Amino acid sequence: MKGASVMDERKKTILKAIVDDYVASAEPVASKALVKNHNLQLSSATIRNVMAELEEMGYLEKPHTSAGRMPSDKGYRAYVDNLLSVPPISQEDEKAIRDFLSVNVNKAQDLIERTVECLSNQTNFVSVALSPEYSDSSIEQIKIMMIEPGRAIVVLVLSAGVVHDRLIRIPAMLDEQQLNAIARSVERCLAGKKLDDITLVMISSAAEGTGLPDAIVNQVLYEAYIAIKQTEKIEVYIDGRHKLLQHPEFRDVERASRFYSVLRQTQMVAGYMRDIQQEEEAKHRAAILEQQDDTAEGELSVRKPAYMVRIGQEIDIDGMENASFITTTYRMGGQIAGQIGIIGPKRMNYGDMIAQISFVNKAMSAEARRHCGLPPEEEDDFAVTSFKVQD
Amino acid sequence: MKGASVMDERKKTILKAIVDDYVASAEPVASKALVKNHNLQLSSATIRNVMAELEEMGYLEKPHTSAGRMPSDKGYRAYVDNLLSVPPISQEDEKAIRDFLSVNVNKAQDLIERTVECLSNQTNFVSVALSPEYSDSSIEQIKIMMIEPGRAIVVLVLSAGVVHDRLIRIPAMLDEQQLNAIARSVERCLAGKKLDDITLVMISSAAEGTGLPDAIVNQVLYEAYIAIKQTEKIEVYIDGRHKLLQHPEFRDVERASRFYSVLRQTQMVAGYMRDIQQEEEAKHRAAILEQQDDTAEGELSVRKPAYMVRIGQEIDIDGMENASFITTTYRMGGQIAGQIGIIGPKRMNYGDMIAQISFVNKAMSAEARRHCGLPPEEEDDFAVTSFKVQD
DNA sequence: AATTAGCACTCTAGGCCAAAGAGTGCTAAT
DNA sequence: ATTAGCACTCTTTGGCCTAGAGTGCTAATT
Incomplete structure (x- = not known):
C-alpha cells in the first residue's frame, strides 16, 4: 500500500x-x-x-x-x-517492401492497393488505407468527352497528376461539338479551383455563353458536379483479413466472425481513423503551445508524431475492444495526404509493427514521387524517433 | 449383394x-x-x-x-x-434482389461488384464473379487524351456501351495537337475491330500519315496496345468470405484459414470457373449430337443448362475438396458474357442456391439492359427448368 | 528496509472412467 | 419382402482425480 x-x-x-x-x-x-x-x-x-x-x-x-x-x-x-523502442527494420524486410511496391503501377489508386497488401504481408495483420483527402487539392484540368449519344466521360486531373474519371449521362440530343463547348466552358470556370470550394452555384455559371438551352446545359453541369464530388469521397482499401485467423486470439470462430462483421463497416473504420488523426493533431498543437509557454526560445522540440496508436478500450467502435490500431499519414507529393494503418489484436509487437508501417509509408511515398517523376524526398521526413523512457 | x-x-x-x-x-x-x-x-x-x-x-x-x-x-x-427440384424464389427474395441491384450504378464494373455482394447476401456463401470476356466485342471508339506533358489517358468504348480507360505515359515532347493526330489515326485504324484480333502489327500501321517520327509515335501506339490488351484481362470479384465462418464446417479455424488461402488465389479460381464452362459446353455439344443421331426430327430438346455444379473431389483445386461450386453465365446485352458463382461447403441447399443464383443472374442482366437503355429481355431465356427424376 | 526462501493455497489442464444414448447390423419372426 | 428385437459399437458427457504451474504471505536473511 x-x-x-x-x-x-x-x-x-x-x-x-x-x-x-x-x-x-x-x-x-x-x-x-x-x-x-x-x-x-x-x-x-x-x-x-x-x-x-x-x-x-x-x-x-x-x-x-x-x-x-x-x-x-x-x-x-x-x-x-x-x-517502447522502435527497432530498425531488417535489410530483408526493407528489400521485400521496396520490391513489392516498385512494380509499375498505372495510377495512384493502384499504388495504394498494393501498399495495403504489402503492409498486411509484412505485419500479418489487417491493413487499411484511406484514399487521399482531395478536398484541398485543386483541379488542373477537367475534360468532358462524348462516348455515345447520351453518355460521356468526365476526366478530372488534380494536382500531383492524380486522375479521376467517371461516366455520366447527358441529354441524348447533345452532339459532340455542343458537348465540347460546354466542356470548355466548365474547364475555364473550374480550372485552378480547390475541390472543396466548388459549389453547384459556381459550376452553374459555366452555362453562360454556350448558346444552348439552360435546361440541357444544367443537366451536364450537374452531372459534372457529381463527378467532382465523387472524387472527394474517401475510399477504403482493406486487406489481410484472412491473416487474423493465424493469431491465437482468433482461435474462437465466433469471435473472428464478429470481428469480421465490424471490419465490414468500412466507412465506420475510416471515420474512426480520421478521428484519431484529428485528436492527435489537436494534442500536438496543445503540446506546442505548452512548450512555447515553458521556454520562450521557441525551439520546436515537439515533434509531430510519426504514428498513432489506439489500444483496446480506447477504440470506441463496438466490437473492437480487443483490437489495436496503428495508423500513420502518408503523403503523395505536396499536400495530398491519406492514411494507412493496421488493425490487430492488442497483443502485438508494437515496436516492430511501427517500424514496418513507418517504412512501408516511406517506401510508398518514395514510389509515388518516382511515379510522378519527382526527385526523391530528402531524408528524415519520415524517420521514426524512438521514445525515450521517462515517467 | x-x-x-x-x-x-x-x-x-x-x-x-x-x-x-x-x-x-x-x-x-x-x-x-x-x-x-x-x-x-x-x-x-x-x-x-x-x-x-x-x-x-x-x-x-x-x-x-x-x-x-x-x-x-x-x-x-x-x-x-x-x-433436385429447383423451387421458385420467394417474393421477398425477389424484391430484395431487385432492390439491391437497382441502385444506380455508374459503370458495368460497379454492377458486377454489386451483384457479387447481392449473391453472397442471398446465399450466405462466398460469391465470385468474373468480368465479361471482352475478346469478342469490338471497339466502337478509342480516344487518347492528353493529361499533362508525358501522360495521357486512353478511353476505350466497346459495344454495349462498356467503357474502359487507362493512364499511359507518352513522350514528354508530344504536344496536344500531335497527340490528337495520333489518336485520330489510331481510331481510324481500330474502330470496329474485335479486341481479340488486334495485334501490335495492326496498330503499328496507324503510324503512317501522322508526319511524326516513328520512334515517338510507336511509343504511344505501344502504350495504347497495352491499354487494349489490359481490358481483355479477366477481373475477379469476390465477396462474402466472412460468411463462411457461420457454417459449421468451418468451425475449425485451421480449416477456414486454409480455405481462405485457396480463395486468395483468385486467378486460379477464375481459371477453374472458365474450365467448368468449357467442359459444360463440350458436354452440351455432345448431347446435341447424340440427340440428332437418335431422333432425326432435329427438335432441340437438349437445353443448354442454366447452371453448372461441381462437387467436392470433382473440383481439382488443391484445398477445395470439401467445397462445392455453382456457377452460371451472365450476359450483358449481346455477346458480352461473364460468369458468376458461389462457393460453399458441399453441404448446401442446392435447389435453393440454384434458384437464387439464377434469379440474381436474371435481375442483373435486366439491370444491365436497363442501364444501357435497352428494352427488357423476353422472358424465359433464364428460366430454370427443374430436372426430372430419372435413373 | 529490502530481499528472498519456503510453503500453503488456488486454479487449470488433462487423463480416466462410467453411464447414457444414439445408431447400426443381424437374426428370426411375420 | 418387411419388420421387430436385440446385441454391439461408438461418441458424448460429466465427474473425479492428479499433476503442475503460479501466486501470496510469512518468516528469515542481508
Missing part, C-alpha cells in the same frame, strides 16, 4: 519485460519466467511483489488467481508511450 | 430424403429420423437395409460404425443430377 503508486525504474523494466514476453508467447507471464528470461538480478519473490503492485496500479491483470500476469490496456498504453 | 446395384425408385426417394435432412441439420441422418420426418411408409429396419445398399453403391458414407449416414460426393452428384 505504501509506495504502491509510484512508477519507479524497476517497475518499468519489469512491465516492459512482461509485455515483451506476453507479446511473444500469448501466455500469461509468470514471475519465474521473468527471472529466467531477463537477467533482472532479482528473485521471483521480489518480482511477484512488484507484479502485485503493478496490478494494483492497473497495468497488469490476471486471468485467474493462480496464473501469471498479462498487460491491461493501461499497461500496453504505458508500454507504447514510454517503454 | 443380390440386387444391390440397381437404383430403384425407393432408393432415390430415400437418398433424396437423406440429402435434404443432412443439408438441413449438418448431422449424420439416422434411419429413425427418416421415418419420423418423411412419411415413407417403411420401418426403420427397412430403411437401414436400403441405406446399407446405398452405402455399398457409394452414395452414402458414415463417419463411424454406429452413426447415421451422410451423402458422399457421388451422392450429392446423383442428387443434383436427378433428384
Whole structure:
C-alpha cells in the first residue's frame, strides 16, 4: 500500500519485460519466467511483489488467481508511450517492401492497393488505407468527352497528376461539338479551383455563353458536379483479413466472425481513423503551445508524431475492444495526404509493427514521387524517433 | 449383394430424403429420423437395409460404425443430377434482389461488384464473379487524351456501351495537337475491330500519315496496345468470405484459414470457373449430337443448362475438396458474357442456391439492359427448368 | 528496509472412467 | 419382402482425480 503508486525504474523494466514476453508467447507471464528470461538480478519473490503492485496500479491483470500476469490496456498504453523502442527494420524486410511496391503501377489508386497488401504481408495483420483527402487539392484540368449519344466521360486531373474519371449521362440530343463547348466552358470556370470550394452555384455559371438551352446545359453541369464530388469521397482499401485467423486470439470462430462483421463497416473504420488523426493533431498543437509557454526560445522540440496508436478500450467502435490500431499519414507529393494503418489484436509487437508501417509509408511515398517523376524526398521526413523512457 | 446395384425408385426417394435432412441439420441422418420426418411408409429396419445398399453403391458414407449416414460426393452428384427440384424464389427474395441491384450504378464494373455482394447476401456463401470476356466485342471508339506533358489517358468504348480507360505515359515532347493526330489515326485504324484480333502489327500501321517520327509515335501506339490488351484481362470479384465462418464446417479455424488461402488465389479460381464452362459446353455439344443421331426430327430438346455444379473431389483445386461450386453465365446485352458463382461447403441447399443464383443472374442482366437503355429481355431465356427424376 | 526462501493455497489442464444414448447390423419372426 | 428385437459399437458427457504451474504471505536473511 505504501509506495504502491509510484512508477519507479524497476517497475518499468519489469512491465516492459512482461509485455515483451506476453507479446511473444500469448501466455500469461509468470514471475519465474521473468527471472529466467531477463537477467533482472532479482528473485521471483521480489518480482511477484512488484507484479502485485503493478496490478494494483492497473497495468497488469490476471486471468485467474493462480496464473501469471498479462498487460491491461493501461499497461500496453504505458508500454507504447514510454517503454517502447522502435527497432530498425531488417535489410530483408526493407528489400521485400521496396520490391513489392516498385512494380509499375498505372495510377495512384493502384499504388495504394498494393501498399495495403504489402503492409498486411509484412505485419500479418489487417491493413487499411484511406484514399487521399482531395478536398484541398485543386483541379488542373477537367475534360468532358462524348462516348455515345447520351453518355460521356468526365476526366478530372488534380494536382500531383492524380486522375479521376467517371461516366455520366447527358441529354441524348447533345452532339459532340455542343458537348465540347460546354466542356470548355466548365474547364475555364473550374480550372485552378480547390475541390472543396466548388459549389453547384459556381459550376452553374459555366452555362453562360454556350448558346444552348439552360435546361440541357444544367443537366451536364450537374452531372459534372457529381463527378467532382465523387472524387472527394474517401475510399477504403482493406486487406489481410484472412491473416487474423493465424493469431491465437482468433482461435474462437465466433469471435473472428464478429470481428469480421465490424471490419465490414468500412466507412465506420475510416471515420474512426480520421478521428484519431484529428485528436492527435489537436494534442500536438496543445503540446506546442505548452512548450512555447515553458521556454520562450521557441525551439520546436515537439515533434509531430510519426504514428498513432489506439489500444483496446480506447477504440470506441463496438466490437473492437480487443483490437489495436496503428495508423500513420502518408503523403503523395505536396499536400495530398491519406492514411494507412493496421488493425490487430492488442497483443502485438508494437515496436516492430511501427517500424514496418513507418517504412512501408516511406517506401510508398518514395514510389509515388518516382511515379510522378519527382526527385526523391530528402531524408528524415519520415524517420521514426524512438521514445525515450521517462515517467 | 443380390440386387444391390440397381437404383430403384425407393432408393432415390430415400437418398433424396437423406440429402435434404443432412443439408438441413449438418448431422449424420439416422434411419429413425427418416421415418419420423418423411412419411415413407417403411420401418426403420427397412430403411437401414436400403441405406446399407446405398452405402455399398457409394452414395452414402458414415463417419463411424454406429452413426447415421451422410451423402458422399457421388451422392450429392446423383442428387443434383436427378433428384433436385429447383423451387421458385420467394417474393421477398425477389424484391430484395431487385432492390439491391437497382441502385444506380455508374459503370458495368460497379454492377458486377454489386451483384457479387447481392449473391453472397442471398446465399450466405462466398460469391465470385468474373468480368465479361471482352475478346469478342469490338471497339466502337478509342480516344487518347492528353493529361499533362508525358501522360495521357486512353478511353476505350466497346459495344454495349462498356467503357474502359487507362493512364499511359507518352513522350514528354508530344504536344496536344500531335497527340490528337495520333489518336485520330489510331481510331481510324481500330474502330470496329474485335479486341481479340488486334495485334501490335495492326496498330503499328496507324503510324503512317501522322508526319511524326516513328520512334515517338510507336511509343504511344505501344502504350495504347497495352491499354487494349489490359481490358481483355479477366477481373475477379469476390465477396462474402466472412460468411463462411457461420457454417459449421468451418468451425475449425485451421480449416477456414486454409480455405481462405485457396480463395486468395483468385486467378486460379477464375481459371477453374472458365474450365467448368468449357467442359459444360463440350458436354452440351455432345448431347446435341447424340440427340440428332437418335431422333432425326432435329427438335432441340437438349437445353443448354442454366447452371453448372461441381462437387467436392470433382473440383481439382488443391484445398477445395470439401467445397462445392455453382456457377452460371451472365450476359450483358449481346455477346458480352461473364460468369458468376458461389462457393460453399458441399453441404448446401442446392435447389435453393440454384434458384437464387439464377434469379440474381436474371435481375442483373435486366439491370444491365436497363442501364444501357435497352428494352427488357423476353422472358424465359433464364428460366430454370427443374430436372426430372430419372435413373 | 529490502530481499528472498519456503510453503500453503488456488486454479487449470488433462487423463480416466462410467453411464447414457444414439445408431447400426443381424437374426428370426411375420 | 418387411419388420421387430436385440446385441454391439461408438461418441458424448460429466465427474473425479492428479499433476503442475503460479501466486501470496510469512518468516528469515542481508
